[in-house]
Amino acid sequence: MDFEQLKLENQLCFPLYAASRIITRKYKPLLDPLGLTYTQYIVMLALWERDSLSVNQLGEILWLDSGTLTPLLKKLEGQGLVRRSRSVQDERMLIVEVTDLGWQLQEKAAEVPLKMAGCLNISADEGRLLQGLLHKIMESERERAGSWTKLR
Amino acid sequence: MDFEQLKLENQLCFPLYAASRIITRKYKPLLDPLGLTYTQYIVMLALWERDSLSVNQLGEILWLDSGTLTPLLKKLEGQGLVRRSRSVQDERMLIVEVTDLGWQLQEKAAEVPLKMAGCLNISADEGRLLQGLLHKIMESERERAGSWTKLR
DNA sequence: AACAATTATATTTTGTACAATTGAATTTTA
DNA sequence: TAAAATTCAATTGTACAAAATATAATTGTT
Numbered sequence: 442m443d444f445e446q447l448k449l450e451n452q453l454c455f456p457l458y459a460a461s462r463i464i465t466r467k468y469k470p471l472l473d474p475l476g477l478t479y480t481q482y483i484v485m486l487a488l489w490e491r492d493s494l495s496v497n498q499l500g501e502i503l504w505l506d507s508g509t510l511t512p513l514l515k516k517l518e519g520q521g522l523v524r525r526s527r528s529v530q531d532e533r534m535l536i537v538e539v540t541d542l543g544w545q546l547q548e549k550a551a552e553v554p555l556k557m558a559g560c561l562n563i564s565a566d567e568g569r570l571l572q573g574l575l576h577k578i579m580e581s582e583r584e585r586a587g588s589w590t591k592l593r
Numbered sequence: 594m595d596f597e598q599l600k601l602e603n604q605l606c607f608p609l610y611a612a613s614r615i616i617t618r619k620y621k622p623l624l625d626p627l628g629l630t631y632t633q634y635i636v637m638l639a640l641w642e643r644d645s646l647s648v649n650q651l652g653e654i655l656w657l658d659s660g661t662l663t664p665l666l667k668k669l670e671g672q673g674l675v676r677r678s679r680s681v682q683d684e685r686m687l688i689v690e691v692t693d694l695g696w697q698l699q700e701k702a703a704e705v706p707l708k709m710a711g712c713l714n715i716s717a718d719e720g721r722l723l724q725g726l727l728h729k730i731m732e733s734e735r736e737r738a739g740s741w742t743k744l745r
Numbered sequence: 746a747a748c749a750a751t752t753a754t755a756t757t758t759t760g761t762a763c764a765a766t767t768g769a770a771t772t773t774t775a
Numbered sequence: 776t777a778a779a780a781t782t783c784a785a786t787t788g789t790a791c792a793a794a795a796t797a798t799a800a801t802t803g804t805t
Contacts, residue, residue, distance in 0.1 A: 444699060446706040449638050449654070453713070453720050454616045456727035458635070459656045461613035462793085463734050464606045469794085478760065483610070486601050496784060502601070504611045507784055509762060516760095533770050533783040547596060554598040561605070562733030567726055568605050574715065574723045575608035581714030582615050614762085621763085630791065649753060659754050661792055685753040685800045 467560055471553045475546060476520060480505075481513060482550070485539075488523065489547050493538035495528070504579075522546060619712055623705050627698060628672060632657070633665055634702070637691075640675065641699050645690035647680070656731070674698060 449455055465479045472482050487502050488494060494502070496510055514537055517523045522543040528534035539547075561568070601607055617631045624634050639654050640646060646654070648662050666689055669675045674695040680686035691699075715723070 442700075442703075444641070444703050447638055447699065447703060448642055449635070452635075452638070452706070453724055454620065454631075454709070455635055455638075455655075456724055456731060457609070457613045457616055458631070460727045460730045461609045463656060463731060464609055466793085467734075468606065479606075479610070480761070483601070483604075483607055486599055486604070486607075489596070490600055497782090503607075504614060505761095506763075508764080508786085509760095511785055513761085527784095531771070531783085535784060547599065548594075551594075551596050551599060554604070557606070561730060563726065563729055567729070571723070571726045572605055572608055574719055574726075575612045577715055577719070578612045578713060579608060579615060582619075618763085632792075647753085658793075660756080660794065660796095663755055665791085683753085683801070687754065 464561075468553070468557065471556055475549055475553075477546075477550075480509075481517060482553075484510070484513060484517065485522065485543070485546070485550065488537060488539050488543070489550075493536055495534045495536055497534070499537065517543075616713075620705070620709065623708055627701055627705075629698075629702075632661070633669060634705075636662070636665060636669065637674065637695070637698070637702065640689060640691050640695070641702075645688055647686045647688055649686070651689065669695075 445451065468479050468482065472479060475482075477485065483503055484499065484505075487499055491498075496507055496514065499514075500506055500510055514523060514525060518525050520542075521540055524538050524540050526536055526538075528536050563571070597603065620631050620634065624631060627634075629637065635655055636651060636657075639651055643650075648659055648666065652658050652662055666675060666677060670677050672694075673692060676690050676692050678688055678690075680688050713720070
């Protein structure tokens with residue numbers, strides 16, 4: 442038996458996994474000077490866009506759970522980039538907001554996507570196409586679960 | 594300033610990162626019964642296809658380096674799925690080959706891709722398209738570096 | 746043959762991920 | 776309104792992965 446379906450070149454998961462790691466690796470030299478890991482970078486992207494978010498909202502937007510976010514956010518707080526405080530309306534909720542230092546970092550971070558843009562050997566059209574397909578996977582998964590927290 | 598280029602929806606990296614984690618997560622319940630993690634699974638895929646490979650070859654095929662592979666292969670060896678032995682010609686090289694137990698596992702693993710196939714809400718055509726775009730990213734990266742080991 | 750450079754793997758450290766609990770706050774229901 | 780159920784975040788524990796660095800074997804050069 443040669444199990445055609447087990448061949449690496451017939452997998453969709455593998456190029457997804459590999460490409461993701463390749464891209465993350467490409468970000469590293471750009472993010473190191475900012476003192477951010479890639480995951481911390483996307484957390485900051487989400488926060489810069491919305492000013493402040495609860496841990497739960499962050500998790501929903503980024504598909505990360507509290508077990509990953511809590512220690513990560515504490516590190517960002519330790520670096521002075523974000524402030525963490527309980528909501529007055531609902532004390533179960535922890536609000537994360539960008540500090541002045543965090544906003545200063547945004548200006549430095551602004552050049553990261555520009556530097557990355559030239560790195561990928563695919564056209565803008567292909568990029569949009571790829572993005573669309575990936576979003577389709579993500580959204581279909583979001584629907585399937587109803588709420589992302591129900592995933593596990 | 595609103596830094597359009599920093600918005601999450603304008604990133605290509607993020608859906609790649611998120612979709613990759615979502616897929617890996619979907620594999621977990623299928624791989625748990627086999628006693629494999631996702632990374633171990635793709636290592637076994639590569640080995641099943643080639644029978645035996647050096648650590649270096651594995652890394653090249655899967656874009657993984659020895660820091661990831663060495664402990665992973667030791668675990669697979671501990672489970673009795675692979676055998677590790679130094680090459681006689683060049684003792685720097687470590688040859689990894691599938692054991693009888695490893696070949697038995699292949700038969701169980703054969704149903705994994707079939708079970709996954711129905712899970713993704715994208716058509717076969719879209720899958721191929723996606724695969725092609727991802728391979729393009731990977732290959733352009735391979736060329737850029739000359740050899741993958743030069744990446745760092 | 747001696748030395749430097751290269752190659753291949755291993756080790757260490759840090760970061761990320763998931764699962765299972767806990768505890769507190771809130772909402773629902775009886 | 777009291778009790779039960781739900782929600783949210785934190786915590787704990789374990790496992791995995793990635794990068795940097797170290798070590799050992801080989802090759803090339805003079």
